[in-house]
Amino acid sequence: MTQGKEEKTAIENGGTVERCGDAELPQSAGERERKQAASCPAGLKVNPAEVNRSSTGGRAVSDDPPEDTHQLPTLFTLVILSKLCCILYRHEGETCEGQLHGEGVACFEGGHMYKGMFSSGLMNGPGVFTLAGGLKYEGEFVCNLPMGRGTYTWPDGSSYEGEVYNGIRQGTGTYKCAKTGVLYRGQWDQGKRHRKGEVYYNQDKSSWYKGDWVKNTREGWGVRCYPSGNIYCGEWKNNLRDGEGTMRWLxxxxxxxxxxxxxxxxxxxxxxxxxxxxxxxxxxxxxxxxxxxxxxxxxxxxxxxxxxxxxxxxxxxxxxxxxxxxxxxxxxxxxxxxxxxxxxxxxxxxxxxxxxxxxxxxxxxxxxxxxxxxxLNTEYLLDKIPATQQDAEREQLESVVLMHITELKSVYSFYSRLGRVHCPENTFLLTRLQLWRLLKDCNIHHHGITLMQIDHLTREDATSADIHSPFTPMLLCRLLSCLVIVAYHIYHEEMVSQEKLLAACFSKLMTDNILPNAKNVKGFLFRQPDCAVVAVNYLKKCWEAYKTHCKDKTVTYRQLLWMFKDFHLLDNNLTTARLLKIIAAESRDPSNMSCLDLEITFLEFFEVLLGSAEVKCQQASEGLEEGQSLSSPAAEARKDLPETEELSSTEESSAAREDVKTKVNERTQPTEHTEGGERWGVQTRGTEAKDHELDLRIQAIHQFFNHFFFPAFEYNQTVSRNMKEEKLQLTDNI
Missing domain, CATH: 2.20.110 (Histone H3 K4-specific methyltransferase SET7/9 N-terminal domain)
Incomplete structure (x- = not known):
C-alpha cells in the first residue's frame, strides 16, 4: 500500500493530463463539483477536460441567437495504476499467475466499477467502466485506457458514440445532448470537432450547419440553415460568416x-x-x-x-x-x-x-x-415599436409592400382616372377625393374609423386648409403610407401577437380589404364613368357650399339633413326617409341611423347630393323629354344664375351625350347580318334604351344643381348676409 501511495503521488505531480471538450452544453457549478468528487483516490486518476470556449466576436445574426458559446460535458482520462491489487478492494473473475486475467468484475475505491475483460492484470478488451459520479464508458480498452470504438454516456442522458483514443474523442463519432437536442456527427481531433462535420441545433433539425470545423469552431466552408429558414452558404471564421458567401432571406x-x-x-x-x-x-x-x-x-x-x-x-x-x-x-x-x-x-x-x-x-x-x-412616411408608427426592432420592422414592412406593389400601382392608376376625360398617357395624379372613394370601396369605414379620422392620421405636413380638400394631389408614396397607417389603426389589436406588427397589419389589409374590393366602384359619383365626367364639373361650387356649412371645420350628416330642410329641397319624391336611405347606403347596417352625428368628408357630402339628384330630378327629366316645364318653385331663383354657367352646363350635357352616343355606336356595330337583321334590331333597341337612361341621369345632375341646389344655396347666402346686415344696423342704432 505504501508503494501504491508513492506511485499515486508521482502520477498526480507528473502525469499527463488529457483534454477533451466541446461547446454545446452548459455546465453548472454543481456539476463541476460532482465531477471533481468522482476522482478515484487510490491509484485511479480522473482528470476533467479543460473546457474550450468559443467566442462569437462581432455582431450576431439579426434573426438568430448567438450559438456555440456553451460547454460540452467533459470526458475523463482514466489513468489506472499497473498494480491494481493496491487499489482494488474486491474482484470477481478469472486470474492467471496471481493477476487478473479473462472476464471479471473489479470494484475500486471510491465506488468505481469495471466489468469486462482483463489481461495480465490490466483492463484490456471489451468492457464497461462506470464512475461513481455516473459517467459510463462502454467499449474497447487497451492497457487500462479507453481505446478504439466506444460509447460515453453522461448522467443527464447525453452520449458520444464513435472512435476513442487514449480516453478522448478522436476520429469519427456522434455526440448528442439530451438537454438541448443538439446533435453533432462528424470528425473529432483531441476531443474537439475538427475537419468535416454536421450539427443540428434543435429537435426538428430545422436549424443546422454542415461544413468545416477547426477546434470546435465553424471555420472554412460551410452551409448554415437558421431557425427562420434563412440560409448562408460560404466561408466561415471563428463561428462567423467571413469571406465570400451568399445569404438568402427567404x-x-x-x-x-x-x-x-x-x-x-x-x-x-x-x-x-x-x-x-x-x-x-x-x-x-x-x-x-x-x-x-x-x-x-x-x-x-x-x-x-x-x-x-x-x-x-x-x-x-x-x-x-x-x-x-x-x-x-x-x-x-x-x-x-x-x-x-x-x-x-x-x-x-x-x-x-x-x-x-x-x-x-x-x-x-x-x-x-x-x-x-x-x-413610406411611417416614422410615428415605428416609434411605437421597440428601438431595437425598428430596423427589422421597417425592412419587413417594405418587403410586404413590394410584394403587392404591382397591384397597388394598378389600383393607383385606376382610381386616378375616375372622373377624368380619357387621356392616352394616363398621367394623372390621385386626388384625395379619389382616395376617399378607394377607402370606401374597400369598406375601411366598416372598421370603426371614419374618412375624416383617416385624414387627420395621414395629414403629414398638410395645412388645415388642405387636410380635407378633395383636390389635394396624392403621390403613390403617400397612398402607400396612408394604407400602412390605416392598416395599423384597424388591425393592430387583432395582430398584436405577430412578430412584425406593421407588416402583419398591412398584409391583412391587402388580403381582406384591398385585393377583394378595389376597382369595384360604388357610390353615386364614380359608379358610372360618363355621368362622373359631368358631375365633377360641379365639384368646386359644391366645395364652397360644403365649407360654408362647416361647423368647427367639419360637417355631419345631421347638419346635412338640416341643410336640405333649410333649402326646401325635400318634396314628395325626395322625402326625409328617402334621404336617410341615401345617407346610409354604404353603411355596414343601412337600418342603423347612428351615423347621423359622424363627421363626413366632401365625398360623402357630394354623393348625397348626387343620390338626391337621381331621386328628385329623374321624373322631372322624363317630363322634360315630353315637353313639360319644371314645376319646382326653386326654378324661379334660376334667373339669378349667371348665363355663362348655364351655357357651360348645357354644352357639357350635350357634349357628354354626344360622347356617350359615339361610344354606344362603336360598341354595337354588327359583325354579321344574319337572321334578317332581327338580332341587330334587338341590340339597337337595347343600346338605345341604355343611351336614353344615361341621358336622363346626366340631365338629372344638371337640373338638380342648376335649378334646385345652387339657387337655394345662393338664396340662403343672400338671406344670411341680409340678416347680418340688419343685425349690425340694429347694433349701431342701439
Whole structure:
C-alpha cells in the first residue's frame, strides 16, 4: 500500500493530463463539483477536460441567437495504476499467475466499477467502466485506457458514440445532448470537432450547419440553415460568416452575394430585393444594389437599380446616397451632382445649397428597398415599436409592400382616372377625393374609423386648409403610407401577437380589404364613368357650399339633413326617409341611423347630393323629354344664375351625350347580318334604351344643381348676409 501511495503521488505531480471538450452544453457549478468528487483516490486518476470556449466576436445574426458559446460535458482520462491489487478492494473473475486475467468484475475505491475483460492484470478488451459520479464508458480498452470504438454516456442522458483514443474523442463519432437536442456527427481531433462535420441545433433539425470545423469552431466552408429558414452558404471564421458567401432571406425575399467580415456584409457585394409578380409570370422585378459595403451598410462606391426603372450611381455613406453621384429617372431624365443624406443638393436663388428630393418625391427614411418614388412616411408608427426592432420592422414592412406593389400601382392608376376625360398617357395624379372613394370601396369605414379620422392620421405636413380638400394631389408614396397607417389603426389589436406588427397589419389589409374590393366602384359619383365626367364639373361650387356649412371645420350628416330642410329641397319624391336611405347606403347596417352625428368628408357630402339628384330630378327629366316645364318653385331663383354657367352646363350635357352616343355606336356595330337583321334590331333597341337612361341621369345632375341646389344655396347666402346686415344696423342704432 505504501508503494501504491508513492506511485499515486508521482502520477498526480507528473502525469499527463488529457483534454477533451466541446461547446454545446452548459455546465453548472454543481456539476463541476460532482465531477471533481468522482476522482478515484487510490491509484485511479480522473482528470476533467479543460473546457474550450468559443467566442462569437462581432455582431450576431439579426434573426438568430448567438450559438456555440456553451460547454460540452467533459470526458475523463482514466489513468489506472499497473498494480491494481493496491487499489482494488474486491474482484470477481478469472486470474492467471496471481493477476487478473479473462472476464471479471473489479470494484475500486471510491465506488468505481469495471466489468469486462482483463489481461495480465490490466483492463484490456471489451468492457464497461462506470464512475461513481455516473459517467459510463462502454467499449474497447487497451492497457487500462479507453481505446478504439466506444460509447460515453453522461448522467443527464447525453452520449458520444464513435472512435476513442487514449480516453478522448478522436476520429469519427456522434455526440448528442439530451438537454438541448443538439446533435453533432462528424470528425473529432483531441476531443474537439475538427475537419468535416454536421450539427443540428434543435429537435426538428430545422436549424443546422454542415461544413468545416477547426477546434470546435465553424471555420472554412460551410452551409448554415437558421431557425427562420434563412440560409448562408460560404466561408466561415471563428463561428462567423467571413469571406465570400451568399445569404438568402427567404421570407423577406432578399439575397446578398459578396464578401463578409465578422458576420456582416463588408467589402464588395450585390444585394437584391426580389419582387415576384402575382399573376404567376415567370418574370420578376427587383431592386438591386451592386457596390461597396462597410459593417453591413452600403458605404463607398455603388449603383442602385430600382424596380421602377430608376438608377443611382455614385457614392454612399451609411446606407444613403452621399457624395458625388448620378441619378437617372425612369423617364430617362438625368440628375448629376452632389448628394447629401439621400437628397441631391441644388443652389437656390440666394446661392445657398439646399436639398432637392429626387424626381419630386421624398427619399426613403432608413431604407431604399422601395425606391425613392415609393418612400413610406411611417416614422410615428415605428416609434411605437421597440428601438431595437425598428430596423427589422421597417425592412419587413417594405418587403410586404413590394410584394403587392404591382397591384397597388394598378389600383393607383385606376382610381386616378375616375372622373377624368380619357387621356392616352394616363398621367394623372390621385386626388384625395379619389382616395376617399378607394377607402370606401374597400369598406375601411366598416372598421370603426371614419374618412375624416383617416385624414387627420395621414395629414403629414398638410395645412388645415388642405387636410380635407378633395383636390389635394396624392403621390403613390403617400397612398402607400396612408394604407400602412390605416392598416395599423384597424388591425393592430387583432395582430398584436405577430412578430412584425406593421407588416402583419398591412398584409391583412391587402388580403381582406384591398385585393377583394378595389376597382369595384360604388357610390353615386364614380359608379358610372360618363355621368362622373359631368358631375365633377360641379365639384368646386359644391366645395364652397360644403365649407360654408362647416361647423368647427367639419360637417355631419345631421347638419346635412338640416341643410336640405333649410333649402326646401325635400318634396314628395325626395322625402326625409328617402334621404336617410341615401345617407346610409354604404353603411355596414343601412337600418342603423347612428351615423347621423359622424363627421363626413366632401365625398360623402357630394354623393348625397348626387343620390338626391337621381331621386328628385329623374321624373322631372322624363317630363322634360315630353315637353313639360319644371314645376319646382326653386326654378324661379334660376334667373339669378349667371348665363355663362348655364351655357357651360348645357354644352357639357350635350357634349357628354354626344360622347356617350359615339361610344354606344362603336360598341354595337354588327359583325354579321344574319337572321334578317332581327338580332341587330334587338341590340339597337337595347343600346338605345341604355343611351336614353344615361341621358336622363346626366340631365338629372344638371337640373338638380342648376335649378334646385345652387339657387337655394345662393338664396340662403343672400338671406344670411341680409340678416347680418340688419343685425349690425340694429347694433349701431342701439
Amino acid at each position: 421570407k423577406l425575399e432578399q439575397q446578398y452575394v459578396g464578401t463578409w467580415k465578422s458576420g456582416v456584409q463588408h467589402g464588395r457585394g450585390t444585394h437584391v430585393w426580389i419582387l415576384k409578380r402575382v399573376d404567376g409570370s415567370q418574370y420578376s422585378l427587383s431592386n438591386q444594389y451592386i457596390g461597396d459595403f462597410v459593417q453591413g451598410q452600403r458605404h463607398g462606391q455603388g449603383a442602385f437599380y430600382y424596380a421602377g426603372g430608376a438608377i443611382y450611381e455614385g457614392e454612399w455613406r451609411n446606407n444613403k446616397k452621399h457624395g458625388k453621384g448620378k441619378f437617372t429617372c425612369r423617364d430617362g431624365h438625368v440628375l448629376e451632382g452632389e448628394f447629401v443624406d439621400d437628397q441631391m443638393m441644388t443652389h437656390n436663388q440666394d446661392g445657398h445649397r439646399v436639398p432637392s428630393p429626387l424626381c419630386g418625391v421624398t427619399p426613403l427614411s432608413g431604407s431604399d428597398s422601395l425606391g425613392s418614388d415609393m418612400a
